[in-house]
Amino acid sequence: MQTGFAYTRFAARLANISQLSDADLELLARMPFRIDHFASHETILRKGDQPDHCCLLLQGYLCWREAGCEGGQITSLYVVGDMPDLYTVDSPQVAASLSTLGPVVVASVPHLFLRETASLSSGLSRAFSRLAIADAALLRNWIINLGSRDSLTRVAHLVCETAWRLRAVGHARDDQFPSPFTQSDLAAACGISAVHANRIIQELRRRRLLNWRSRMVTVTDWEGLIQLARFDPDYLRLPGLNGAAHVLSSPHATAERTAHVRMPP
Amino acid sequence: MQTGFAYTRFAARLANISQLSDADLELLARMPFRIDHFASHETILRKGDQPDHCCLLLQGYLCWREAGCEGGQITSLYVVGDMPDLYTVDSPQVAASLSTLGPVVVASVPHLFLRETASLSSGLSRAFSRLAIADAALLRNWIINLGSRDSLTRVAHLVCETAWRLRAVGHARDDQFPSPFTQSDLAAACGISAVHANRIIQELRRRRLLNWRSRMVTVTDWEGLIQLARFDPDYLRLPGLNGAAHVLSSPHATAERTAHVRMPP
DNA sequence: CGCACGGTTGACACGACTCAATTGCTGTGG
DNA sequence: CCACAGCAATTGAGTCGTGTCAACCGTGCG
Numbered sequence: 001m002q003t004g005f006a007y008t009r010f011a012a013r014l015a016n017i018s019q020l021s022d023a024d025l026e027l028l029a030r031m032p033f034r035i036d037h038f039a040s041h042e043t044i045l046r047k048g049d050q051p052d053h054c055c056l057l058l059q060g061y062l063c064w065r066e067a068g069c070e071g072g073q074i075t076s077l078y079v080v081g082d083m084p085d086l087y088t089v090d091s092p093q094v095a096a097s098l099s100t101l102g103p104v105v106v107a108s109v110p111h112l113f114l115r116e117t118a119s120l121s122s123g124l125s126r127a128f129s130r131l132a133i134a135d136a137a138l139l140r141n142w143i144i145n146l147g148s149r150d151s152l153t154r155v156a157h158l159v160c161e162t163a164w165r166l167r168a169v170g171h172a173r174d175d176q177f178p179s180p181f182t183q184s185d186l187a188a189a190c191g192i193s194a195v196h197a198n199r200i201i202q203e204l205r206r207r208r209l210l211n212w213r214s215r216m217v218t219v220t221d222w223e224g225l226i227q228l229a230r231f232d233p234d235y236l237r238l239p240g241l242n243g244a245a246h247v248l249s250s251p252h253a254t255a256e257r258t259a260h261v262r263m264p265p
Numbered sequence: 266m267q268t269g270f271a272y273t274r275f276a277a278r279l280a281n282i283s284q285l286s287d288a289d290l291e292l293l294a295r296m297p298f299r300i301d302h303f304a305s306h307e308t309i310l311r312k313g314d315q316p317d318h319c320c321l322l323l324q325g326y327l328c329w330r331e332a333g334c335e336g337g338q339i340t341s342l343y344v345v346g347d348m349p350d351l352y353t354v355d356s357p358q359v360a361a362s363l364s365t366l367g368p369v370v371v372a373s374v375p376h377l378f379l380r381e382t383a384s385l386s387s388g389l390s391r392a393f394s395r396l397a398i399a400d401a402a403l404l405r406n407w408i409i410n411l412g413s414r415d416s417l418t419r420v421a422h423l424v425c426e427t428a429w430r431l432r433a434v435g436h437a438r439d440d441q442f443p444s445p446f447t448q449s450d451l452a453a454a455c456g457i458s459a460v461h462a463n464r465i466i467q468e469l470r471r472r473r474l475l476n477w478r479s480r481m482v483t484v485t486d487w488e489g490l491i492q493l494a495r496f497d498p499d500y501l502r503l504p505g506l507n508g509a510a511h512v513l514s515s516p517h518a519t520a521e522r523t524a525h526v527r528m529p530p
Numbered sequence: 531c532g533c534a535c536g537g538t539t540g541a542c543a544c545g546a547c548t549c550a551a552t553t554g555c556t557g558t559g560g
Numbered sequence: 561c562c563a564c565a566g567c568a569a570t571t572g573a574g575t576c577g578t579g580t581c582a583a584c585c586g587t588g589c590g
Contacts, residue, residue: 073409075405075409090395093502095402095405095500096405129394129397130355132394132401133355133356133397135401136401139404139408143340143408144331146408147338147339147411147456148331150546182567182569183568183569190412191411192546192547194569195547196545198568198569199546199570202570214555214568235360237358447536457578458580459536460538461578463536464539
């Protein structure tokens with residue numbers, strides 16, 4: 001299972017958003033890759049690079065950020081199973097920095113393999129397209145977050161989104177998960193100052209919505225948080241939207257949540 | 266030429282970002298379409314729709330915006346030659362509103378045609394992918410705008426981006442072009458209040474950078490505007506980056522501009 | 531003619547930024 | 561085992577950017 005680990009993660013992510021045939025899975029199982037480790041706040045790709053492989057995230061968090069490091073606006077966040085630079089297959093020129101938030105393990109997959117599988121299987125080709133589309137949906141949501149919410153709701157919304165995505169890949173237990181962000185990173189993600197990010201977190205604590213201690217986020221009041229953020233997981237297009245019940249652990253939480261979260265008519 | 270108009274626009278946009286063979290152009294020339302007209306501030310697609318065709322923008326401006334209309338955050342802007350809903354070919358479910366800004370003419374192109382041409386020509390398939398990638402690059406830039414610039418620079422940057430994209434399709438003469446936005450729309454695009462948008466425009470006028478009168482923007486000081494916005498057209502991936510000289514009309518402007526705009530080393 | 535919409539103005543409140551200093555934590559080497 | 565370095569988190573005070581409210585103007589269209 002050790003060698004199949006990368007394949008498993010990727011196949012699971014793809015199956016999340018598109019039907020895969022057995023033949024598709026067999027193709028994916030032959031995926032060649034190399035394992036790489038990175039420390040916290042390292043830069044994997046920089047502006048101008050033209051990589052010939054993609055990064056499949058196996059452990060930790062990655063983000064695209066403007067400029068080199070520290071402080072540059074973060075434009076998107078990736079969790080285990082994601083492939084942040086999938087687009088480089090079709091357009092290798094990189095226009096920002098792909099950086100780690102905390103320690104990270106990635107599988108490097110050659111462009112060649114991805115191009116060939118896409119040309120061999122229309123199912124996989126469509127799955128790749130949908131991965132890109134899902135990515136764009138996240139970007140639009142990030143824009144809405146920055147453009148139309150105050151900082152408290154921005155942070156709350158980001159916490160909700162992260163929790164949902166982690167749960168979808170089975171990486172958030174009960175009501176807690178490892179935070180992708182240091183407070184400065186959170187600030188860079190939400191377009192606020194680091195000092196203000198701190199005060200926002202304190203306010204969330206004060207309202208007894210969550211705890212955020214030493215890189216671990218513990219949500220103590222899901223309904224409150226979701227309501228504050230007006231979080232609607234619809235845009236994530238994750239399986240378990242209709243079956244969202246099994247995503248959240250505590251039954252009473254899910255019952256209350258479906259009551260609060262407005263689904264489109 | 267009248268019937269070929271839609272085809273021409275689309276082919277030009279695709280050729281902008283990807284090499285097209287003669288066979289590809291012939292395929293595109295057979296593109297079936299229907300012409301539709303819309304008034305200002307109409308909604309073409311709403312959340313939940315599942316269209317079976319795409320909109321090729323022939324005249325005017327379109328945008329994706331959260332919520333129904335008026336006031337909802339604008340997440341992206343489209344100019345002549347763009348196809349804002351190309352992604353619905355692979356994932357028909359729509360998650361926001363596609364709205365007009367001012368009067369609009371679109372050509373509706375069936376998904377079926379786009380799917381078939383993509384499967385027949387790998388060149389066109391790649392061109393479509395790159396269109397999506399270019400779109401994502403715009404979204405990331407929009408995020409940077411909202412997250413890391415103050416409102417004055419936000420507006421300035423948006424004006425620069427719009428002007429560049431219009432020039433790339435030959436729709437901005439000299440130093441003026443029709444504004445996509447009413448002041449309220451500008452506010453919705455930049456994540457500020459309508460009142461503040463007004464004051465920002467006045468400030469840009471006061472600094473003698475541009476005029477913004479009755480839906481027409483006239484830039485009076487390109488260098489100043491570009492410098493204020495720290496605008497770097499790199500991310501647009503438009504032809505005429507290296508050959509940017511012929512994009513701007515007045516020679517002295519281009520000379521100064523290349524001196525001010527920092528190109529990556 | 532009058533309504534409606536887009537643009538304009540002023541006063542005021544508040545959210546968020548900055549600067550600067552302090553505390554707490556974690557890991558490393560003496 | 562302790563001392564220290566370095567980074568992350570925290571705090572307070574003062575400033576400034578933006579939002580809100582409410583009213584007013586101008587113009588195009590029915």
